[in-house]
Amino acid sequence: xxxxxxxxxxxxHLFNExxxxxxxxxxxxxxxxxxxxxxxxxxxxxxxxxxxxxxxxTSYVFEDDRQFSLEHxxxxxxxYGTTDFxxxxxxxxxxxxxxxxxxxxxxxxxxxxxxxxxxxxxxYTESSKEALTLIIRLEDPLTHVILELSYTIFARGGIIARxxxxxNGGDSDIQxxxxxxxxxxLPDCDYEWIQFSGAWSRERHMKVRRMxxxxxxxxxxxxxxxxxxxxxxxxxxxxxxxEQGEAIGFSLIYSGNFLAQAQVDAHDVTRVLLGIHPxxxxxxxxxxxxxxxxxxxxxxxxxxxxxxxxxxxxxxxKRLARGYWRDRERPILNNNWEATYFxxxxxxxxxIAAKAxxxxxxxxxxxxxxxxxxxxxxxxxxxxxxxxxxLPGGIAGLAQKIExxxxxxxxxxxxxxxxxxxxxxxxxxxxxxxxxxxxxxHGRSQxxxxxxxxEVVDCIYQMMAKLLTEAKISYIKWDMNRSITECYSAxxxxxxxxxxxxxxxxxxxxxxxxxxxAFPHVLFESCASGGGRFDPGMLYYAPQGWxxxxxxxxxxxxxxxxxxxxxxxxxxxxxxxxxxNHQVYRNTPLHTRANVAYFGTFGYELDLNKLTEKEQEAVxxxxxxxxxxxxxxxxxxxxxxxxxxxxxxxxxxxxxxxKRQAIIGWYRVLNGVNQPYSRLRLHGLLPDMPYRILVDxxxxxxxxxxxxxxxxxxxxxxxxxxxxxxxxxxxCDFDSRIYLLEAVEEKGERT
Ligand code: GLA
Numbered sequence: 001x002x003x004x005x006x007x008x009x010x011x012x013h014l015f016n017e018x019x020x021x022x023x024x025x026x027x028x029x030x031x032x033x034x035x036x037x038x039x040x041x042x043x044x045x046x047x048x049x050x051x052x053x054x055x056x057x058t059s060y061v062f063e064d065d066r067q068f069s070l071e072h073x074x075x076x077x078x079x080y081g082t083t084d085f086x087x088x089x090x091x092x093x094x095x096x097x098x099x100x101x102x103x104x105x106x107x108x109x110x111x112x113x114x115x116x117x118x119x120x121x122x123x124y125t126e127s128s129k130e131a132l133t134l135i136i137r138l139e140d141p142l143t144h145v146i147l148e149l150s151y152t153i154f155a156r157g158g159i160i161a162r163x164x165x166x167x168n169g170g171d172s173d174i175q176x177x178x179x180x181x182x183x184x185x186l187p188d189c190d191y192e193w194i195q196f197s198g199a200w201s202r203e204r205h206m207k208v209r210r211m212x213x214x215x216x217x218x219x220x221x222x223x224x225x226x227x228x229x230x231x232x233x234x235x236x237x238x239x240x241x242x243e244q245g246e247a248i249g250f251s252l253i254y255s256g257n258f259l260a261q262a263q264v265d266a267h268d269v270t271r272v273l274l275g276i277h278p279x280x281x282x283x284x285x286x287x288x289x290x291x292x293x294x295x296x297x298x299x300x301x302x303x304x305x306x307x308x309x310x311x312x313x314x315x316x317x318k319r320l321a322r323g324y325w326r327d328r329e330r331p332i333l334n335n336n337w338e339a340t341y342f343x344x345x346x347x348x349x350x351x352i353a354a355k356a357x358x359x360x361x362x363x364x365x366x367x368x369x370x371x372x373x374x375x376x377x378x379x380x381x382x383x384x385x386x387x388x389x390x391l392p393g394g395i396a397g398l399a400q401k402i403e404x405x406x407x408x409x410x411x412x413x414x415x416x417x418x419x420x421x422x423x424x425x426x427x428x429x430x431x432x433x434x435x436x437x438x439x440x441x442h443g444r445s446q447x448x449x450x451x452x453x454x455e456v457v458d459c460i461y462q463m464m465a466k467l468l469t470e471a472k473i474s475y476i477k478w479d480m481n482r483s484i485t486e487c488y489s490a491x492x493x494x495x496x497x498x499x500x501x502x503x504x505x506x507x508x509x510x511x512x513x514x515x516x517x518a519f520p521h522v523l524f525e526s527c528a529s530g531g532g533r534f535d536p537g538m539l540y541y542a543p544q545g546w547x548x549x550x551x552x553x554x555x556x557x558x559x560x561x562x563x564x565x566x567x568x569x570x571x572x573x574x575x576x577x578x579x580x581n582h583q584v585y586r587n588t589p590l591h592t593r594a595n596v597a598y599f600g601t602f603g604y605e606l607d608l609n610k611l612t613e614k615e616q617e618a619v620x621x622x623x624x625x626x627x628x629x630x631x632x633x634x635x636x637x638x639x640x641x642x643x644x645x646x647x648x649x650x651x652x653x654x655x656x657x658x659k660r661q662a663i664i665g666w667y668r669v670l671n672g673v674n675q676p677y678s679r680l681r682l683h684g685l686l687p688d689m690p691y692r693i694l695v696d697x698x699x700x701x702x703x704x705x706x707x708x709x710x711x712x713x714x715x716x717x718x719x720x721x722x723x724x725x726x727x728x729x730x731x732c733d734f735d736s737r738i739y740l741l742e743a744v745e746e747k748g749e750r751t
Pocket of ligand 1: 368527528
């Protein structure tokens with residue numbers, strides 16, 4: 001890894017063994033983009049890549065030059081005015097009303113490691129040798145606004161992390177109306193755009209489309225990153241597959257409003273922009289003040305989507321997630337939500353917990369309904385004090401009972417919300433987000449607290465910290481069940497109302513930061529009606545997130561498969577729930593529900609007392625199985641093998657770091673008759689190593705070399721015809737299998 005700067009050509013070259021990133025100072029002082037992709041040889045001069053030519057209907061910067069047009073030059077951080085007509089990366093309204101900016105190169109700095117982004121989640125380094133950071137400083141000579149573009153290249157992998165910082169170095173106020181985290185001009189438009197979109201309970205479905213002249217975009221202006229779109233896109237070359245082809249993933253480490261867009265211009269240049277959504281955004285900078293954008297991470301892969309995902313997984317698991325739980329196997333939990341909803345007593349909870357303990361569960365989680373006057377979703381949010389009618393011993397009493405069973409206790413909160421029927425609202429009706437004189441909408445009878453105000457965040461912190469101090473709480477599920485409407489803060493002046501959405505998220509991060517610092521052993525799981533805020537920003541504070549309120553095993557195949565493109569398996573909250581499923585009313589076999597939920601944090605969202613004895617025995621085996629293999633699953637290398645978006649069969653696998661162990665999940669949605677033969681080509685194994693193969697715990701008589709499994713494939717056929725021998729469990733709809741591969745010590749013991 002290195003960052004070279006050539007003083008004569010003023011060219012920067014960031015590279016490691018995988019990638020090169022090239023940019024140069026342009027004749028007008030702006031920074032031009034030259035290249036991002038597979039590593040290339042270093043040269044002093046790459047200026048030939050600045051393709052300029054005379055073109056009709058183009059505007060030029062210099063009187064003596066009919067070629068230098070920013071419309072045609074690829075840039076690092078596009079600006080409005082000065083001849084670029086594409087959407088800019090930054091826009092600043094100045095005292096005279098002008099929005100033209102002209103940032104000119106001043107100097108640069110290279111440092112080892114990576115500086116922190118104050119108040120914002122970001123990737124980090126643990127040693128100065130893990131990364132190098134380049135900061136390029138530019139200044140607008142008229143306004144004296146300073147722009148700092150930051151680029152971190154990590155020692156390994158195709159990763160560049162970027163952000164921008166804008167400082168008002170002038171002597172009058174300015175309004176920032178757009179400040180993207182990343183702008184990347186790619187040389188052509190021969191890409192397919194991939195997004196991960198959906199809605200509540202069908203989050204992160206993979207959608208692919210060809211790009212064309214014009215704009216392709218996804219966004220959120222809901223105040224949360226949203227169920228509808230994830231702040232992550234991929235541009236892939238046509239023909240790219242899991243293990244081959246070129247792809248660039250773009251991920252925003254942010255949990256609020258965002259925009260991800262690719263604009264293909266008239267000459268097939270593609271400009272990618274990623275950052276805070278400019279709509280409903282402005283930020284006033286008094287002289288001397290700065291604005292720091294969130295961080296965006298780009299991952300380039302020339303070995304397909306699989307390598308891109310594994311690069312994100314490693315980075316986000318090890319250098320975005322933090323704290324005590326980062327590298328630890330996640331506890332197997334039982335959450336009471338789908339078991340009881342609001343209808344519980346302490347006695348009922350204790351009985352659910354007791355059965356869970358008997359089956360091997362490690363953590364019992366009490367969900368919504370334990371606080372204030374909450375007996376349904378109309379009241380109580382904001383009053384984070386236990387309801388003593390329901391829980392006579394309070395949370396401390398219940399937590400102690402659970403601890404006495406030798407289990408950990410976890411608790412649900414929705415810190416950002418309030419019901420009008422609550423003591424908090426009655427004392428502070430002005431603390432909700434609402435626009436004066438306008439109707440205030442609700443979602444699930446709840447209102448959003450104005451987290452842009454420190455006193456609001458402080459008050460919630462005090463209530464939560466008190467409980468965490470008094471009771472033995474080992475886990476918090478932090479929920480967020482509505483989006484922001486009528487965004488406005490009573491605490492800010494009119495010219496700062498555009499700051500509320502971002503200040504709100506900064507308040508959320510502040511509360512997370514304070515709680516995780518004060519209670520470092522508590523495991524946080526983020527949630528927003530399931531996967532409404534499943535984003536890298538959250539991952540910095542909460543190493544796992546409830547991926548979706550849809551707990552149906554078949555639906556989860558798409559949700560978890562889509563989620564895996566950016567997020568590590570250790571971050572995907574996944575549980576077994578009852579049948580008929582509460583979201584789609586589908587009946588799936590218990591083994592399939594577990595086989596899907598294994599590929600995440602694992603747990604149960606039901607009352608195990610209500611299962612038959614046979615099912616309870618099965619649950620005991622599932623839990624024992626997960627305890628044995630969760631390190632492999634949660635911290636191994638993940639490979640997608642067959643897509644639920646394309647096929648009836650979904651398959652994925654995790655391989656241990658030493659490649660001696662692997663686990664494969666195989667799922668078939670609909671059964672068929674007299675089915676075709678099938679094999680799954682595996683990945684990541686040691687070609688010269690023989691492996692024993694266990695199918696649902698039963699060892700196959702043949703052993704296979706790693707190369708056989710990777711190049712011929714694992715045979716997965718079953719005849720599935722009308723008559724099945726009596727000693728075989730017939731396959732069914734929604735069936736699944738778990739294959740385990742274990743390296744055999746004595747080499748050559750091939751049978
Ligand atoms: C949201 C969550 C659920 C559950 C309920 C409780 O919908 O996603 O898991 O916690 O809230 O109200």
